[in-house]
Amino acid sequence: xxxxxxxxxxxxxxxxxxxxxxxxxxxxxxxxxxxxxxxxxxxxxxxxxxxxxxxxxxxxxxxxxxxxxxxxxxxxxxxxxxxxxxxxxxxxxxxxxxxxxxx
Amino acid sequence: xxxxxxxxxxxxxxxxxxxxxxxxxxxxxxxxxxxxxxxxxxxxxxxxxxxxxxxxxxxxxxxxxxxxxxxxxxxxxxxxxxxxxxxxxxxxxxxxxxxxxxxxxxxxxxxxxxxxxxxxxxxxxxxxxxxxxxxxxxxxxxxxxxxxxxxxxxxxxxxxxxxxxxx
Numbered sequence: 001x002x003x004x005x006x007x008x009x010x011x012x013x014x015x016x017x018x019x020x021x022x023x024x025x026x027x028x029x030x031x032x033x034x035x036x037x038x039x040x041x042x043x044x045x046x047x048x049x050x051x052x053x054x055x056x057x058x059x060x061x062x063x064x065x066x067x068x069x070x071x072x073x074x075x076x077x078x079x080x081x082x083x084x085x086x087x088x089x090x091x092x093x094x095x096x097x098x099x100x101x102x103x
Numbered sequence: 104x105x106x107x108x109x110x111x112x113x114x115x116x117x118x119x120x121x122x123x124x125x126x127x128x129x130x131x132x133x134x135x136x137x138x139x140x141x142x143x144x145x146x147x148x149x150x151x152x153x154x155x156x157x158x159x160x161x162x163x164x165x166x167x168x169x170x171x172x173x174x175x176x177x178x179x180x181x182x183x184x185x186x187x188x189x190x191x192x193x194x195x196x197x198x199x200x201x202x203x204x205x206x207x208x209x210x211x212x213x214x215x216x217x218x219x220x221x222x223x224x225x226x227x228x229x230x231x232x233x234x235x236x237x238x239x240x241x242x243x244x245x246x247x248x249x250x251x252x253x254x255x256x257x258x259x260x261x262x263x264x265x266x267x268x269x270x
C-alpha cells in the first residue's frame with residue numbers, strides 16, 4: 001500500500017495504483033486516474049464505471065463478457081472506451097480493486 | 104549494475120494444434136487474456152486444432168474420456184477407462200464440462216473468438232491443414248482473418264518482445 005494524492009485528496013492505493021477504499025472515489029478522482037492512463041472520460045465511460053462499481057458493491061465478479069452483456073456496452077465498445085485494458089483500466093478508473101478474473 | 108527496467112510482452116503468437124475441448128480453450132483463454140492486457144495477439148489453428156474454428160465443430164468440442172488419467176468422476180473418484188469408452192459417455196462428460204465452464208463465464212467457442220477479435224486479436228487457419236481436411240474458407244468461423252502458411256505466420260512473430268506459445 002502507498003499513499004497518493006489524486007485530485008487533491010490523499011488516498012491509499014495498491015502498488016499498481018488501484019484505490020484501497022472504493023467509497024473514497026468521486027468523478028474528479030476518476031478523471032485524474034484516466035488522464036494518467038491517457039483516457040478522456042465521456043458520459044459513456046461513466047455509465048460503464050458506475051456499472052462496475054455497482055457490481056463490485058454487490059460482490060459480483062466482473063468479466064469483460066458480463067460487462068459486454070450488461071446492456072450498457074458490448075465487448076468491442078468496451079475496448080474502444082478503454083483501449084488495451086478493458087477491465088484493468090476501467091477498474092482502476094472506477095476505484096475498484098484490480099480484477100481477479102481471467103476472462 | 105543490476106538492470107531493473109521492466110520489459111513487458113508486446114506480442115504473443117499462439118499455435119493451437121489439438122482439437123480437444125481443453126486444448127482449444129487453453130489457447131482461447133491465453134489469447135483473450137493477452138488481448139485484455141493490451142498485448143498484440145495472433146492465434147494460428149492447425150491440424151486437429153482447426154476444429155476450434157470450424158463452424159460445424161467449434162461449439163461441440165469433446166474432452167477425451169479414455170487415455171486421460173486426470174479424468175475423475177464427480178466427487179473425485181477415478182474415472183474407469185472402460186466406462187469412458189462406452190457410447191455416449193464422452194458426449195455427456197463433454198457437455199457437462201461445457202456447462203461448468205459456462206458457469207464460470209467462459210463463453211462458447213464462437214463467442215470467445217468474437218471477444219478476441221473485438222479487442223483486435225487475429226485468428227488464422229493453417230493452409231496445409233485446411234487443404235488436408237478439405238475445408239474451405241466458408242467452413243471456418245467468420246472471425247478467421249485468413250488462411251496462411253506457417254512461413255507467413257512466422258513473419259508475424261517478429262519483434263524482440265514476442266513469444267510463441269504452442270498448446
